[in-house]
Amino acid sequence: MYKRCSCKDGNGRSLGAECPRLEQSKHGQWCYRIELPADRAGKRRPKRRSGFATAKEAQKELDHISAPGPRCWSTR
Numbered sequence: 001m002y003k004r005c006s007c008k009d010g011n012g013r014s015l016g017a018e019c020p021r022l023e024q025s026k027h028g029q030w031c032y033r034i035e036l037p038a039d040r041a042g043k044r045r046p047k048r049r050s051g052f053a054t055a056k057e058a059q060k061e062l063d064h065i066s067a068p069g070p071r072c073w074s075t076r
């Protein structure tokens with residue numbers, strides 16, 4: 001899990017995770033990135049989502065996705 005924002009430096013380059021203001025809890029958004037098990041065709045399925053206000057929210061969804069169980073997660 002990581003945090004990122006849309007701040008840019010003087011050259012218009014996106015700061016991403018390098019923004020010093022990310023230490024402030026209200027700044028930026030939480031994101032996660034996980035690798036789901038390959039599908040039947042052997043294709044890898046990395047999954048990424050951003051836009052969580054808090055780390056807790058992101059973690060909650062992450063737990064839901066990676067939890068083994070009968071529940072099917074659709075990437076569509």
Ligand SMILES: [Zn+2]
Pocket residue numbers: 005006007015019020021022027028
């Ligand atoms: Zn920022």
